[in-house]
Amino acid sequence: MLTVHPQIITDTVGKKLVVLPLEEFNAMLEELEDLEDVRLYDEAKREDDGQSISLEDYLKQREARKNG
Known part of the structure; x- marks a missing residue:
């Protein structure tokens, strides 16, 4: 399981933002990609x-269509 250490900060207009260390952010992106x-x-x-057909048969069919 991924462990993150978020920091909550508030910008100059009062909007709350979450800050993560870059390594944790990248790890989160990888996890999301794996889930997708x-x-x-x-x-x-x-x-x-x-x-289904084998890749070899598919490639043969594709080549035949291309040349035919």
């Missing part, structure tokens, strides 16, 4: 219709 990858994987699995 999991979400996209889960979505793709739900939409899987069971039909």
Whole structure:
């Protein structure tokens, strides 16, 4: 689990801001990207219709369409 150490500051107009060390911010971004990858994987699995071909066959078909 990610541990963060936020600091709450108030700017000159009274708006509250959160400040994080850069390393923690970057770690949060990585975690969010990983979660997005999991979400996209889960979505793709739900939409899987069971039909698939190998990459090699796909490339052959694509080349045939390109040349045909």
